[in-house]
Amino acid sequence: MSDPRVQQHIVGPSPHITSKATCSGIMLWVVAALAPAAIWAIVNMGLVAVQLLVVTIGVAIGTEAAWNAIARRPQTILDGSALVTGLLLALALPPRTPWWMAAVGAFIAIALGKMVFGGLGHNLFNPALVGRAFVALSWAGVLAGVENRGWFRTLADVSAEGYDTISGATRLAVAAADRAASGGYGFDLAAQYEPLLLKNLEGSLGEISAALLILGGAVLIIKGIIDWRIPAGYIGTMGIVSWAFGSDPVFHVLAGGVLLGAFFMATDYVSSPMSKKGRLIYGIGCGLFNALGRFVGPMPESTTFAILFMNGLAPLIDRMTRPRVFGVVKNDE
Amino acid sequence: MGRSAFMGGVHPPGHKERTAASAVERAPVPERLVVPLSQHLGAPCAPLVGKGDRVERGQMIGDVDAMVSAPVHSPVSGVVTEVGVTLTAGGQRVAAVTIEPDAPQDLGSFVPVEDNGDARARVRAAGIVGMGGATFPSVVKLSPPKGMAIDTVILNGCECEPFLTCDHRLMLEEPERVVAGARHIRDIVGASRVIIGLEDNKPDAAAALRKVAGSDIEVTELPTMYPQGAEKQLIYALLKKEVPHGKLPAATGALVHNVATAAAIADALEHGRPLMERIVTVTGAVARPGNYRVLLGTLVSDLIEHAGGFVGDVERVIAGGPMTGQALGTLDVPIAKGSSGVVALEKGVAARAISDDQPCIRCGRCPEVCPMGLEPYILATYSGRRMWDAATARNVIDCIECGACSYVCPTKRPLLQLIRVGKSAAMSKGAK
Numbered sequence: 002m003s004d005p006r007v008q009q010h011i012v013g014p015s016p017h018i019t020s021k022a023t024c025s026g027i028m029l030w031v032v033a034a035l036a037p038a039a040i041w042a043i044v045n046m047g048l049v050a051v052q053l054l055v056v057t058i059g060v061a062i063g064t065e066a067a068w069n070a071i072a073r074r075p076q077t078i079l080d081g082s083a084l085v086t087g088l089l090l091a092l093a094l095p096p097r098t099p100w101w102m103a104a105v106g107a108f109i110a111i112a113l114g115k116m117v118f119g120g121l122g123h124n125l126f127n128p129a130l131v132g133r134a135f136v137a138l139s140w141a142g143v144l145a146g147v148e149n150r151g152w153f154r155t156l157a158d159v160s161a162e163g164y165d166t167i168s169g170a171t172r173l174a175v176a177a178a179d180r181a182a183s184g185g186y187g188f189d190l191a192a193q194y195e196p197l198l199l200k201n202l203e204g205s206l207g208e209i210s211a212a213l214l215i216l217g218g219a220v221l222i223i224k225g226i227i228d229w230r231i232p233a234g235y236i237g238t239m240g241i242v243s244w245a246f247g248s249d250p251v252f253h254v255l256a257g258g259v260l261l262g263a264f265f266m267a268t269d270y271v272s273s274p275m276s277k278k279g280r281l282i283y284g285i286g287c288g289l290f291n292a293l294g295r296f297v298g299p300m301p302e303s304t305t306f307a308i309l310f311m312n313g314l315a316p317l318i319d320r321m322t323r324p325r326v327f328g329v330v331k332n333d334e
Numbered sequence: 335m336g337r338s339a340f341m342g343g344v345h346p347p348g349h350k351e352r353t354a355a356s357a358v359e360r361a362p363v364p365e366r367l368v369v370p371l372s373q374h375l376g377a378p379c380a381p382l383v384g385k386g387d388r389v390e391r392g393q394m395i396g397d398v399d400a401m402v403s404a405p406v407h408s409p410v411s412g413v414v415t416e417v418g419v420t421l422t423a424g425g426q427r428v429a430a431v432t433i434e435p436d437a438p439q440d441l442g443s444f445v446p447v448e449d450n451g452d453a454r455a456r457v458r459a460a461g462i463v464g465m466g467g468a469t470f471p472s473v474v475k476l477s478p479p480k481g482m483a484i485d486t487v488i489l490n491g492c493e494c495e496p497f498l499t500c501d502h503r504l505m506l507e508e509p510e511r512v513v514a515g516a517r518h519i520r521d522i523v524g525a526s527r528v529i530i531g532l533e534d535n536k537p538d539a540a541a542a543l544r545k546v547a548g549s550d551i552e553v554t555e556l557p558t559m560y561p562q563g564a565e566k567q568l569i570y571a572l573l574k575k576e577v578p579h580g581k582l583p584a585a586t587g588a589l590v591h592n593v594a595t596a597a598a599i600a601d602a603l604e605h606g607r608p609l610m611e612r613i614v615t616v617t618g619a620v621a622r623p624g625n626y627r628v629l630l631g632t633l634v635s636d637l638i639e640h641a642g643g644f645v646g647d648v649e650r651v652i653a654g655g656p657m658t659g660q661a662l663g664t665l666d667v668p669i670a671k672g673s674s675g676v677v678a679l680e681k682g683v684a685a686r687a688i689s690d691d692q693p694c695i696r697c698g699r700c701p702e703v704c705p706m707g708l709e710p711y712i713l714a715t716y717s718g719r720r721m722w723d724a725a726t727a728r729n730v731i732d733c734i735e736c737g738a739c740s741y742v743c744p745t746k747r748p749l750l751q752l753i754r755v756g757k758s759a760a761m762s763k764g765a766k
Contacts, residue, residue, distance in 0.1 A: 010651055011684065012663045014751040016737035017656040017677075018346060018496065019685045022744040024695060082695075122693030122745075228698065275698040275709070324707040326729045327341065327566065328579040 024121075028081025030226050034217035035088055035265060041213055042206045046096045050206055054091045056100045057132075060107035061087030068116045082121045086110050089129035089265060092207025093258060093305070094136065102140055106132040126312045127269045130305050137305060173204075173257045177295065180248070190252035197255035204257060211255045218264030227268040230277060234284020235263035235291070242292035258304035259291060266304070272312040279315075279322035286311045286318075339571035342705040343559040344738045346496045346657065348535065353499040353617045356624040358507060361614075361640050363439050367631030368420045369395065369406060372428040373670040374463040375470050376402030381431055387414045392444030392608050394459075395431050404461045404471040404671075407445075409610035409629035410435035423634070423653035423660050423667050430668070433631065446606030453522050453603055460602035461609045461671070466490060466501075466563070466592035467654050469672035472599065475589060476522050482584045484523040488572060489516050491532035491539065491593040492556065492563030495655025498675045500613040501593050503625045505532065505539035508597060509546045515596025516551055518603050523589055530593070531572050533558040560657060561736040565590045567705050579732060614669055616641040618678035619648050628669050634676055635665035649684040652677040657737045685746075692745035700739035700749060706732050710739035714749045717756030722763060725756040733757050 042050045065083040069076050077083075090110055094103055110132025118124040179186045198212045207214065221227040239259055240250035254260070267273060267287045274283050287307050294303020372378035379396030383389055389408040397405035412435035420430035447459040458473035478484055489512065493501040505512055516528045530543055534555040543553045556562055556571050566577045568590060575586040583590060591599075594612065601607040610630055614637065617623040621642025628637060634653065638644065652659040653667070654674055669676075700710040708729055716725040730753060739749040 010662065011649055012661045013650070013685065014748065014754075015656070015658050015660070015735075016741050016750065017650050017652050017659065017661060017679060017685050018683065019740065019746060020344070020346070020742050020744075022699070022742065024692075024745045027697070027744055120693065122695045270695050270697045273696075275696055275701055275711070277698075277702070280698075324701055324704075324709065326579065326708060326732055327570075327706040328576045328581075328732065329707075329729065330578070 025079060025081040027226055028085050030221065030224055031085050031265065032081070032088060034220045035092065035207070037213040037217060038207050038210060038261075039088065039092060041210050042092070042096070045200065045209055046206070049096045052100055053094060053096060053098060053103055053206060054088070056103045057091040057094070057107040058084060058087030060104045061090065061111050064108050064111040065116065068112065072116075074120070077120060080121060082115075083111060086115070086128045086132070089207075089261075090132045092261060093129060093133045093205050093266075095204070096206045098136070102136055105139075106136040108132075109135040122271055124271055125316075126309055127266055127272045130266055130309050130312075133305050134309060173295070176248075176252075176256075190249040193252055194255060197252070201256075205261070207261045208258065211260050214260040214264060218260070221264065221268070227264070228277065228280050230281040231268045231273060231284040231287075232263040234281045234286075235259070235267055235288040238285045238288025239263075239292050242289060242296070246292070246296045248296070253292070253295065257295075262287070262291070262304040262308055267308050267311070272315060274315045274318045274322065276319065276322045276324060279318040282318055282322065283311050283315060286314065339556050339559070339562065340567040340705055341707055342703045342738060343561065343567075344703050344741050345558075346560055346741060348558075349497045349617070350499050350502070350535070352623045353497075353615050353625055354502060354536075356499070356503070358500075358503050358613050358625045358627050360441075361626040361628045361632060361637060363410060363435050363437075363441075363629060364632050364636045365434065366415070367410060367412075367433045367435065367629060368430050368633060368668045369408065369433060369631035370420055370422055370428050370430045370668055370670055371396040371406055372422075372426075373406060373461075373469060373630070373672065374402075374404040375468065376400060376404070376474075378428060379403065379406050381417050381429060383408075383414050383417070383431060385414055385417055388412070389414060389433060390445045391439070391441070392446065392610060394447075394461075394608070396429075402471055402474055404463045404473075405459065405608075406431075407461055407608040407610055408433055409631055410439055412436050421664065421667050422670065423662060423673065425660065425663070430631075444607060444610065447602065447608050449606055453518065456602055456606070457522075457599055460598070460607065462595060462598045462602060463609070463671050464592055465594040465598065465612060465671060465674070467658065467672045467674055469670075472591065472595055475591065476519065478523065478584045478589070479582075482582070483587060484525045484584060484589045485587040486527040486529065486573065486589070487516060487520045487523065487525045488568060488588055488590045489519075489528070489530040489593050489596050490563055490565070490568055490590050491530055491536070491543075492568060493536070494533060494558070494560045494563040495657055495659075495674070496560075497617050497677045498615045498655050499617075500615045500625050500674050502536050502539050504594055504597060504613055505536070506542050509539075509542040511597035511600050512593045513543065513546050513548075513551060514604065515591075515593075515598070515600035518599050519589070519591055519596060525589065528552065529554055529572050531556055531568055532593075533562055560738065561705055561734070564705065564734050564736055566734065579729070609671055612669070612671065612673065614673055615675040615677075617675065618652075618683075619644055619646045619680045620678050621645050628673075630669055630671060632669045633665065634662065634667050634669065637669065637676055638665060638678070644678055647681045648678045649681045650679045652679060657741065658735065692747050694747060695745055697744055699742040699744065703738040703742050705736060705738065706734055708733060710749045710753060711747075713756055714739075714747060714752035717752040717759075720759075722756060722759045725753075726760040726763070730756045730760050 114128030114131030290307035377400035
């Protein structure tokens with residue numbers, strides 16, 4: 002009495018149902034969480050922002066597609082990870098970065114940050130940060146805002162916004178210089194909270210509004226896409242160390258790439274630890290090295306290298322924080 | 335993540351609303367029953383009847399003289415038309431007796447099992463096995479090794495598998511049988527404490543049990559979370575004791591039986607009734623989902639037909655629940671002692687077929703949900719690379735095969751499938 006339709010039934014191993022979560026779905030949530038910051042950048046910066054976004058996203062996806070084609074591997078661009086890498090790189094670069102520099106950064110991010118390791122899931126380091134590190138080291142002046150006034154929309158615009166007291170460098174750079182020279186600050190850090198939260202026209206494309214980054218990060222935490230332990234460890238440590246160095250913790254969390262890094266870069270699945278305990282340790286490490294970079298090292302902007310350094314330690318952290326197997330007591334084996 | 339009574343776990347959608355309110359209804363006596371002679375873990379039975387023999391309902395038709403085994407009885411009165419083989423839901427070929435029932439059947443009467451005063455012997459003679467799906471012969475569980483005292487009997491009424499409601503309806507409609515079975519088990523093993531554990535999505539069943547339980551039996555509701563009904567997880571949730579690695583659950587002093595098994599034990603000890611039928615949830619994409627009292631040996635195809643046939647684009651038919659059950663390649667397989675459900679999954683609900691090996695994106699979900707504290711992503715990788723020693727070193731043997739890791743994986747890697755390979759390799763190596 003066999004039902005003819007049975008022949009079409011799929012016989013597979015259990016479980017026969019799976020959760021709705023998919024790789025591309027997760028990537029699209031990350032894109033959605035970054036969208037407010039990206040849109041706010043376009044609103045404020047106009048075409049320069051659009052150009053940067055189009056170049057990095059286009060080159061990132063194009064590089065992955067070409068690599069797969071040349072290596073005769075299955076096409077992977079639809080998993081959404083190249084899109085996220087391109088978007089993150091754009092948001093981590095100054096808006097006036099020359100388009101060809103951004104393109105090189107996106108190429109390096111995908112080619113040397115990801116595909117040489119074997120593609121998604123195999124890379125040790127966050128690809129977007131590999132790309133940004135390459136740009137930062139190759140054309141240091143651009144990212145420091147010395148050449149091309151990379152940090153600014155235009156000098157005139159910034160003057161019109163009333164920030165004419167700062168020129169040629171970011172608040173962070175000025176703060177660092179002031180501290181180095183006198184141990185104090187030439188401007189009131191607390192007065193910077195509001196512009197940093199809402200409309201900060203210095204720094205990278207994604208740093209215009211700290212409030213929008215926090216909003217996007219909160220969405221990812223609530224949706225269960227990222228683990229709160231990484232940003233909490235990161236931001237908490239950043240604040241505590243800043244305070245320990247006698248500086249304003251809120252200013253140091255809001256300024257620079259800390260929020261973009263803590264919510265969107267350090268939380269990259271592939272290059273961060275797997276266990277909950279490991280993630281907290283990793284987040285604390287990111288915050289510690291980022292803060293040390295600011296207060297002790299030569300760079301006021303040290304988010305990129307703090308996270309890359311912790312990426313390198315992630316496998317070690319995983320090894321040290323293995324979960325306890327149920328029913329196995331210590332010294333049992 | 336909500337309350338949790340054990341580590342890890344997932345919340346698959348329950349889908350129980352389709353049958354939770356459906357009172358158990360008897361499925362019709364089919365035109366022919368194919369009764370497998372191996373409906374339990376352990377040695378298969380040899381047939382005790384031949385082609386052309388007339389059998390009575392309750393008559394033993396298969397048995398074997400082995401420690402781990404359970405005899406098989408005829409669920410109907412009729413004539414043996416064939417002693418051959420059948421495919422089981424699990425995909426094995428086993429010996430089976432085909433019986434054509436006489437009409438009409440008196441399902442109220444049966445040949446009782448012999449009573450020589452030994453409760454354990456009677457449980458064995460009645461052919462009782464774990465009806466939660468494991469089909470481990472109950473008499474073996476009731477005879478713990480020397481030096482392993484059982485102080486607590488736990489009845490498992492969790493039914494944490496999505497879609498299934500057969501245990502729910504049993505507890506709700508016949509709580510006396512369940513409670514009686516619990517007391518019998520307690521008396522046989524000499525335990526002092528009895529706990530019936532069930533998930534808090536069945537408050538009506540908990541209330542029904544409490545009404546008949548008396549002060550000697552605890553009814554405890556646990557958070558609804560898969561795999562709450564897994565033996566080790568249930569013991570931990572109720573007693574906060576971990577079954578030590580490599581040891582039997584009895585090492586914690588606890589003995590776990592499914593509620594349906596307990597009811598069957600009560601029937602056997604009080605009425606000499608052998609195991610001939612069970613409640614089966616037939617649900618998913620069928621016209622009349624429900625809980626049916628089914629004669630063992632009824633073909634799944636007959637049961638589906640009785641449930642009104644398939645509706646929509648059915649992609650997989652599962653024997654058991656969707657997390658641990660088996661996908662059927664043919665519906666010409668019989669309902670057996672461990673068949674808790676037949677679930678028709680439509681396109682979109684069923685897991686898609688595994689095609690390419692997708693990369694692990696290290697999202698961390700699988701170690702988070704593993705109720706055994708394992709790292710499924712690593713175990714699957716080791717198994718895929720045939721690194722058996724590495725998998726063994728990471729406790730692959732402790733996997734309880736609940737499938738929570740495969741369920742949550744966003745890249746849909748066949749984690750459990752790979753781990754099973756590693757586990758069996760590790761176990762066969764250990765045996766040598």
